[in-house]
Amino acid sequence: MSPLAVTSDGFSLDGEPFRIISGALHYFRVHPAHWQDRLRKARTMGLNTVDTYIPWNLHEPVPGELRTDGGLDLLRFLDLAAETGLRVLLRPGPYICAEWEGGGLPSWLLAEPGIRLRTTDPRYLAAVDAYFERLLPLLTPYLATRGGPVIAVQVENEYGAYGADRAYLDHLTGLLRRHHVDVPLFTCDQPADLERGSIPGVLAAVNFGSGAERHLPALRALRPEQPLLVTEFWNGWFDRWGGPHTVRPAADAARELDAILSAGASVSLYMFHGGTNFGFTNGANDKHTYRPTVTSYDYDAPLDEAGDPTPKFAAFRDVIARHAAVPDGPLPTPSKKLTMLGVPLSETAPLLDDTAPDGHRHRVAEQPLTMEQLGQDFGFVHYTSELPAAGPTHLTIDQVADRAQVFVDGSPVGVLEREHHSTALTFTTPRAGARIDVLVENQGRVNYGAALHDRKGILGAVRVNGAVLTGWTHRSLDLTDLGHLPFAAAGHPPVGPAFHRGTFTVEEPADTWLDLTGWTKGNAWINGFHLGRYWARGPQQRLYVPGPVMRRGDNEITVLELHATAQPSVDLRDTPDLGPTQE
Missing domain, CATH: 2.60.120.260 (Galactose-binding domain-like)
Structure with missing residues (x-):
């Protein structure tokens, strides 16, 4: 595969005009046994490119340990894309948003008090530099300049919506170039953030779900010397717990896709196939109220969560066929399902028991420690202490992140939820020295906006009838085994x-x-x-x-x-x- 050339008129490969018609497909949200099937269906719909983020938090769960095995075998995914005849837009972050836990930033960064993420904070940059030093040499053989499928690489992600630290963006650009990433680089931003998030000399791209007739001319005015690229055309949306399931009619999304392509722009569908937030990997949003994302990342996409075509698949294929060559052949058929x-x-095992998983991971401290201080990414923290006196008890916790179940001598007495801004419970303590258990669930670190520094567990003090309760035992429950x-x-x-x-x-x-x-x-x-x-x-x-x-x-x-x-x-x-x- 040849490198991508960029001109004011558009893109080209091998001297021939090339329109990027792409779709997002996150390998880490799809079982690896299904990668080839989903990539083949991308070609069937008429895509010539796929794009994927790279989640730093999964690839480097602890500093210095780079994982590329199993469902994180990115190199195998890139090989399969190439075998299928697909180019790749690679989006390594370090921040990816994606409704993914912490926006892909590893939780161990937050063990550092006062760290400023997505800035030139030396502590943050040192971690990014070390990660890219391990990751990028694995990826350079897959660049189009070496005959691989990767035709362009993104710098950060929607940075204009977060900050204005140009030195940070310049650092990332230089870091990519120093590690021999010599394909075109690009940024992506929502329309209002284009100017703040773009970098001189780097292709600027735009993200939106509608309004192509307004947003594409704005991008052209900002960058008259470059081609038009919509990095994320939001053809669906994600869901949060407690809300409705969001859908977008296929005809409406198809009209917007046609408007983008009719304007001569290249495009990447967000999403082509959403997949699933397996495990504890869902993210959350917090715009004054915390809202965790659901497990499904179906996204009302052209391929549903199980990889079956939705009405958008046929509608989008018809639109693409009006603007580019589409492979011959029938539409994919749904796969066999089990009922x-x-x-x-018929068997049970208690969770709040020292014989439960990870029961050996105890730590004692006077004040409650956060999940990050305990060196834990995901799951639950089980906090235990003793109540000083019998009788009416008013319990307050400075901050719960994100959901605390409280038990006294094994009996439940209430739930405190960050989402509901609840911090206090009243109950009767049966005896002096009664055991109090507080089970705190990390429901997903915030993945977007100012609340990104999202530490988990009990944050601050616990008070009983106004007095600070001390002497806490902590048990980390990441439930990996x-x-x-x-x-x-x-x-x-x-x-x-x-x-x-x-x-x-x-x-x-x-x-x-x-x-x-x-x-x-x-x-x-x-x-x-x-x-x-x-x-x-x-x-x-x-x-x-x-x-x-x-x-x-x-x-x-x-x-x-x-x-x-x-x-x-x-x-x-x-x-x-x-x-x-x-x-």
Whole structure:
């Protein structure tokens, strides 16, 4: 593959005009066994390019440890893209937004008090430099200047919406060039932030969901010497817990895509295929009220969460065919799905127990420590102390990030939620020295805006009847290993958070959705693969299960229920349920 040339009239490859018609496909949101299928479908729809972010927080979970295995095998993904005949727009960040946990910035950065993210703070830049020093040499063989599929690389991400530190952007540009990234560089910003986020000598691109007739001339006025590129055409949207499932009519999105292409612009669909926020990887927004993103990242995209075509697939293919060559052949057909009803979960294991997972990771301190101070990325922190006196008790916590369940001598006494700005509970303490347990869930670090410095756990002091409560034991519960849970046959329904386990048998693995109707809030795994979070408040009611996580014969399902279930069983359904819709 040849390098991309940039002129005021457009792009070219091998001296021939080349229009970038791309779609976002995040390898880290798709099971790796499905990468090839999704890439082939991108070509079928008429795309000649895909774009992907690179999540720093997954690739470098601890400083100096670069992971590129399994679902993080970016190089394999790039190889598959090239084999499929697709070029790649690569977006390495370091910040990616993407409704992804912390915008892709690793949580260990926040263990440094006062660090200023996305600036020239020397502590932040030192971490970025070290990460790119490990990452970029792996990627340079995949640049188009070396015959690879990567035709352009993004500098940061929508920086104009965050800051105005030009020295920071210049540092990143120089860093990429020093590491031999010699393909065109580009920035992307929303229309109002174009001037602040652009860099002299670097291609400026724009992100929007509608209004091409206004936004493209604004980009042209800012950069008359460059081609028009829409890096993110928002053809759908993401959902948050407690809101509706957002959809956009295919005809409306297709009209906007046609307007972009009719203006002569190149484009990348956000998203072509959204995928899933598996595990604890969803992000959140906080514009004075904290709003965590749901597990599904279906995004109402041309390919749904299971990789099946939606009405947008055919509508977009028709639009693209009016402006570029589209491969011959039929539309993709939906994949086989699995249905199995009434799978019993007949074994349980308590969470608030020292024999629960990661029970060996205890730390004692006078004041509560944050998740970052404990060296923990995701999951829960279990805080334990003793209440000084019996009788009426007024408990306050300076700040909970993000959701705290409080127990006294094992009995639940209330929930404090950041989303509801709640910080106080009143209850009766049965005896002096009663044990207080506070289970705090990280529901997703903020991925956008000023609240990006989003530390988790108990932040500040805990007070009992006005006096600061000291002497805390901390237990980190990242739930990466469930192998040593003390399961036993369920008797009475457990009080407090508990794991529930069962098995089911399949003859032929296939995609399915785990239906958790009757359950309240928690997480689910199949054969150790963390599907993500569920919450009865919706909108999402079923979790997507990729077929490759199952096996012929017996399969194990584990559900962590934080409250209670109406019935200790689950269903596997052949259709999703993303909740009531709102256009």
